[in-house]
Amino acid sequence: MKEFVNIGMIGISGRGSGMLRELLKCDGVRVPAVCDKYEDRAMNGKKIVEEEAGNTPDVYLDHKELLARDDLDAVFVATTWITHARIAIDAMRAGKHVAMEVGGAASVEECWQMVRASEETGKFCMLLENCCYDRKEMAIFNMVKQGMFGEIIHMQGGYQHDLRDEISLGRENRHGRLFNFQHRNGELYPTHQLGPISKVLEINRGNRYLSVSSFATKSRGLNEWIKANKGEDYDLANYSFNQGDVVTTVLKCANGETVVLTHDCSLPRHYSRAYRVQGTKGIYMEDGNTLFIEGFTKHEDNWMHPGEDFDKYLEQFEHPLWKKYQIDGVHAGHGGMDYLVLSAFAESVRLDAKPPIDVYDAATWMAVTCLSEESIAIGGAPVPFPDFTNGMWIDREPYRRGVFCLDEVCSDFFEEK
Numbered sequence: 001m002k003e004f005v006n007i008g009m010i011g012i013s014g015r016g017s018g019m020l021r022e023l024l025k026c027d028g029v030r031v032p033a034v035c036d037k038y039e040d041r042a043m044n045g046k047k048i049v050e051e052e053a054g055n056t057p058d059v060y061l062d063h064k065e066l067l068a069r070d071d072l073d074a075v076f077v078a079t080t081w082i083t084h085a086r087i088a089i090d091a092m093r094a095g096k097h098v099a100m101e102v103g104g105a106a107s108v109e110e111c112w113q114m115v116r117a118s119e120e121t122g123k124f125c126m127l128l129e130n131c132c133y134d135r136k137e138m139a140i141f142n143m144v145k146q147g148m149f150g151e152i153i154h155m156q157g158g159y160q161h162d163l164r165d166e167i168s169l170g171r172e173n174r175h176g177r178l179f180n181f182q183h184r185n186g187e188l189y190p191t192h193q194l195g196p197i198s199k200v201l202e203i204n205r206g207n208r209y210l211s212v213s214s215f216a217t218k219s220r221g222l223n224e225w226i227k228a229n230k231g232e233d234y235d236l237a238n239y240s241f242n243q244g245d246v247v248t249t250v251l252k253c254a255n256g257e258t259v260v261l262t263h264d265c266s267l268p269r270h271y272s273r274a275y276r277v278q279g280t281k282g283i284y285m286e287d288g289n290t291l292f293i294e295g296f297t298k299h300e301d302n303w304m305h306p307g308e309d310f311d312k313y314l315e316q317f318e319h320p321l322w323k324k325y326q327i328d329g330v331h332a333g334h335g336g337m338d339y340l341v342l343s344a345f346a347e348s349v350r351l352d353a354k355p356p357i358d359v360y361d362a363a364t365w366m367a368v369t370c371l372s373e374e375s376i377a378i379g380g381a382p383v384p385f386p387d388f389t390n391g392m393w394i395d396r397e398p399y400r401r402g403v404f405c406l407d408e409v410c411s412d413f414f415e416e417k
């Protein structure tokens with residue numbers, strides 16, 4: 001393992017600045033270069049590095065100039081949904097490993113370009129899907145691997161987050177979401193829920209998604225919020241947003257499971273990823289935080305029983321990574337998962353080895369966005385899912401085992417030596 005690696009940071013707005021601070025806390029990471037096309041944000045990146053690490057990084061406004069450096073082992077891309085894949089492709093072609101923030105793909109073509117860039121250069125592209133490292137998601141993964149749910153039949157998840165202010169004020173805040181809601185209509189943000197779901201379903205490793213069907217409601221939430229908060233005269237008050245308030249997507253798997261995703265960001269609501277794991281032995285449901293496992297959880301003999309509180313079982317099924325993390329000290333950032341996903345990335349760069357979320361995962365999870373747009377445009381008809389592994393999903397090279405592995409619970413890596 002390399003003692004130190006150099007990582008360049010591209011995109012330093014709200015997300016990029018928070019993640020840059022966490023990245024600098026990961027073992028063996030140095031950041032000698034930062035970039036944002038807005039000068040004030042690039043300069044903020046420089047300030048963060050100076051505060052956290054003590055060195056003064058070079059500042060770039062053009063990512064291609066940063067990528068021309070020959071001292072970078074990797075880059076971290078936290079730009080907008082329609083730019084991050086392009087920059088990731090440029091970075092791999094410039095000989096750098098990539099960490100890429102989450103978001104959906106603009107086109108199937110860009111997903112193929114990511115796959116080809118990684119295959120041709122040998123550089124990895126890790127999607128930083130932090131929810132794969134959430135404490136509950138990891139405990140549930142551990143339960144799945146112990147067979148607690150039996151054979152998995154159906155899964156659900158959602159990005160259900162009231163973002164009406166962030167979306168509507170996109171121009172004032174120079175934020176990327178608004179233009180997507182104006183012009184697109186689809187499952188715009190699939191990966192927070194689809195990441196953990198795909199790891200449970202072993203997608204691209206013996207299973208794959210076959211088709212996507214999506215349906216969108218009408219759009220009302222943003223107009224109502226804008227009228228109430230910016231007034232009837234605000235230019236977007238009566239704008240006809242393309243994005244439906246609630247988008248429902250159904251994915252069918254080669255091994256017979258179904259997945260339902262919900263995108264719900266423009267109506268008043270509480271936050272929920274609505275995770276649901278259902279198998280032949282029982283079910284977990286995030287909404288209500290309940291667990292029912294036949295013959296294991298306790299409940300009255302009454303068909304209306306509410307299931308048991310999942311938290312009662314959290315410690316029993318705690319993933320060993322989270323056991324260790326709680327002893328070492330959990331970092332801030334979405335309940336601690338941000339630091340874990342960054343540590344997983346930093347470890348892969350230092351080892352120059354496969355990441356736990358690879359380019360096939362990234363392309364598959366992100367492609368749901370543009371496929372769902374196509375399906376909605378043709379009345380919800382199923383759209384075939386490309387196989388980004390080009391047939392290798394039935395016989396893949398093994399994943400890399402380790403503490404951050406998301407394909408298996410590698411308990412032996414946590415044993416005292």
Ligand SMILES: NC(=O)c1ccc[n+]([C@@H]2O[C@H](COP(=O)([O-])OP(=O)(O)OC[C@H]3O[C@@H](n4cnc5c(N)ncnc54)[C@H](O)[C@@H]3O)[C@@H](O)[C@H]2O)c1
Pocket residue numbers: 010011012013014015016035036037038041061062063078079080081083084087101102103128129130174175176177334
């Ligand atoms: N994993 C999570 O929990 C989480 C949370 C929030 C945001 N995100 C993701 O992080 C990303 C960034 O989110 P944000 O809220 O900071 O978005 P944002 O729109 O506020 O910021 C994007 C930044 O990228 C910069 N940028 C765009 N193109 C560039 C280029 N070619 N070169 C250099 N800089 C460029 C913009 O100037 C801007 O500062 C998004 O993909 C978002 O989905 C993830």
